[in-house]
Amino acid sequence: MGLFRLLTFILIAIVAWRMIKNYQRATAKKDSSSEKAKISVREKMVKCEICNIHLPKEEAIAGDINGDNDDSEYWFCSPEHKETFKLQDS
Ligand SMILES: [Zn+2]
Structure with missing residues (x-):
């Protein structure tokens, strides 16, 4: 019966290894996608x-x-601040 127990142990080890690998892959995928989303949000932000x-x-x-x-593009939070900037510049 020693061989059967050994095979069972190997089978469990393979299943456990696959589960760990799948989990790691799922977590890595999740991390990269959320990181990508963060970057796209950051790109859309202006000051x-x-x-x-x-x-x-x-x-x-x-x-x-x-x-x-075209290079001198400024951004403002409100029309009031746009006017303030115009007044400061002139
Ligand atoms: Zn402002």
Whole structure:
């Protein structure tokens, strides 16, 4: 009966090993996807030029002071701060 017990032990070891591997793979997958989501959120964040608050780009107000220059793109949390920045610049 020694051989049967040995085979049973090996079978349990293989099943346990597979479970550990699957768990590790699932956790790694979960980590990378959540990390990706964090990065995409970070990319969408812009800073208000007046109060330095960070807010989502969709909620921010774009303000191009020079108008003709695409590189000079500023972001503001409110129309009031956009006006404040315009007044400071002139
Ligand atoms: Zn602001």
